[in-house]
Amino acid sequence: MSHLALPHDNAPSAPSVPGVEVRGLSVRRAKATVLAGLNFSIPSGRITGLLGPSGSGKTTLMRAIVGVQRITSGTVRVMDKDAGDPELRRDVGYVTQAPSVYRDLSVEDNVRYFGAMHRRNRAQVREAIDAVGLTDLARGRTADLSGGQFSRVSLACALVSTPRLLILDEPTVGLDPVLRAELWERFARLAAGGTTLIISSHVMEEASHCDTLLLLRDGKLLAQLTPDELRSRGASDDLELAFLHLIRADIAAQGGAA
Amino acid sequence: MNPRMMGATAARVLRQLRGDPRSIALILVVPAVLLTFVYYLFENETMPPGIPRTFDRVGLMMLAIFPFVVMFLVTSITMLRERTSGTLERLLTTPIHKADLLFGYALAFSMMAALQSLVATAVAYWVFGLDIKGNPGLVVLVAVLNSVLGVALGLLCSAFARTEFQAVQFMPVVVIPQILLCGLFVARDQMNSVLEAVSNVLPLSYSVDALQEIAGHSTSTAAMWADVLVMIGFVLAVLLLASPTLRRQTP
Known part of the structure; x- marks a missing residue:
């Protein structure tokens, strides 16, 4: 070609599967x-x-x-x-580039709904919302959020299933540097x-x-x-x-x- | 089928509606207002004794037609949004079964429709003295069944619309012919044979037939239950047709 x-001489050593x-x-x-x-x-x-x-x-x-x-x-x-x-x-969890969540639901209701597909409970829903730093906005309508907050709702909807x-x-x-750093720490x-x-x-x-x-x-x-x-x-x-x-x-x- | 996911879907759809009180008010109030128009439209008619008032015939049919029209519109727009916002594709990457999604929608909107037809039927009975022989509970049953039919057709039609503008245009295509041919304007057995044949394959005709059975008999008749069964058959067939339009894989 x-x-x-x-x-692939650089393949990381650890996992076999x-x-x-x-x-x-x-x-x-x-x-x-x-x-x-x-x-x-x-x-x-x-x-x-x-x-x-x-x-x-x-x-x-x-x-x-x-x-x-x-x-x-x-x-x-x-x-x-x-x-x-x-x-x-x-x-498998997938977060699309354009946030795919329900704008007319609250943050919590969005995460709860996608969590329900994986039998997740209230505490796990809360944890996913905390993870993306939206705890204080959990009850607010998703449509009222800023662009960066909006995309974090979408991320929380994937995190809740712990894929x-x-x-x-x-x-x-669209995320500020502090939040970006926090997310990368989370990914790590x-x-x-x-x-x-x-x-x-x-x-x-x-x-x-x-x-x-x-x-x-x-x-x-x-x-x-x-x-x-x-x-x-x-x-x-x-x-x-x-x-x-x-x-x-x-x-x-x-x-x-x- | 998973009742938990179906329930979660129905609850989610109802929560979305709850966030939109104006739509709820429109759904609940508009049919009652339109019934009022129909009542005053025929206020001054004089009928020979023994012939039922036009309101008793037309008003009754409208009780079943409202939920059909409203739920068709609400569903096709909501489902189109689900398709265009990416939430449908996302949902279909989760363990949810298509039937859970379809029946979750049908469940949520039929609950809304039950409320709507309770309000409209109560107004028809207690304010305008709707006079029919049968049980008003059966009228509500047919109305709810009609709303589920509207939901099913809305789900199907949303697959063929790319924009909300197109989705609304399906109303003249799918809904209005059924209203014209269901027996509201001209009794079905008095139509020419072509129109009657067409009306025989349109689901709304069977709900009007069922209502006429309810209006004419104090107890439920076998013909009415046959009409109800035909309607359930239509609903299941349309949902079955709608199911492959929810694609897990796209080009």
């Missing part, structure tokens, strides 16, 4: 290729960052792992089951407790919180590597610059080949 995916195993995954939508033959595996109990320019296929890949995306070819295995398997619905695999599409957009605690997290982001400095990074461009996997490897391969301590260098090198390589 022509892309620059690294050999992969959280997610993707083989030859392609998605075509209305004649356009959105994902082109992706191969990778994601270790469980780790934070994997999904990075790439807008339109590179991050959301489609996340949807494929959740099992809501109709795929053209390839396989997506999640915790040793096919993605979208009914049994996985208990174990084994948590997939988050741009969860920190979840991973330490065995939860597998897949998090997409535009903010490159957040990549440093991840154990491994998947770099996507034009529906292809550019590289799978650790933040440190990204720094050295991109020849910059600044992750954003390092990422830019890699992307530009890829564009140049493609231009040269054509």
Whole structure:
């Protein structure tokens, strides 16, 4: 293949059962290729960052792992089951980029409803609301919240189910630095407790919180590597610059080949 | 089917409604106001003795038609919002069964419809002296069944609308033909054969037939129960059709 995916020599040592195993995954939508033959595996109990320019296929890949995306070819295995398997619905939490919650319900009622799908009790609902820092607003209508608060309701609705695999599409957009730091600490605690997290982001400095990074461009996997490897391969301590260098090198390589 | 998830869904839908007191007021009050119009519209008519007042015929049918129309609209808009806001897709990634969702909606809105038809029926009986032979409880039963029919059709139609504007446009397509052909304006056996055949396959016709049975007999008749069964069949068939429109996987 022509892309620059690294050999998996950097696979983290600990877990034996992969959280997610993707083989030859392609998605075509209305004649356009959105994902082109992706191969990778994601270790469980780790934070994997999904990075790439807008339109590179991050959301489609996340949807494929959740099992809501109709795929053209390839396989997506999640915790040793096919993605979208009914049994996985208990174990996979998905937070979409646009918050998907009921605007006309209170914060608490939203979290309680999604919690009810997983038999969660009142205390667990409260805990999920506390986790996203909305304790004082729990009884307020979701529609009256600010943009950042609104997206945190959506996150709480996923946290309440305590999933084994948590997939988050741009969860920190519109959040202030304090809250962002708190959320990343929370994600780290979840991973330490065995939860597998897949998090997409535009903010490159957040990549440093991840154990491994998947770099996507034009529906292809550019590289799978650790933040440190990204720094050295991109020849910059600044992750954003390092990422830019890699992307530009890829564009140049493609231009040269054509 | 999981009663817990169905109950949680019904409770959630009712909570959403509770946050919107104006809609609740409209649902409860508007039918009674419209009934008042109908009553005064026929205030001065003189009927030969023994022939029932027009209000007793038209007012009775309207008791069943209101919940059908209102619940169709409320459901198609609510469900469309559920589809466009991403909450439906999110729900379908959880262990909830589609039937829990569909019946949760039907349960919540039929409770609302029961309240609505209780208010309207009470006004018809006690304020305007609606005079029919049968039991008013059966009238409420048919009205609730009609509302569930409205819910089911609303769920189905929401799949074919992309915007709320389109969803509202389904009312002239789905609801008005049924009102025209159900026997409210012209008795079904006096229609030409084509229209009568069409009215035979429209569910609202059977509720009007059932109401006429209730109006004409002091006890419930086998024909009325047959109409009720046909309506239940329609509701289940429409819900079955609506179920595949809740997709767990999309392109």
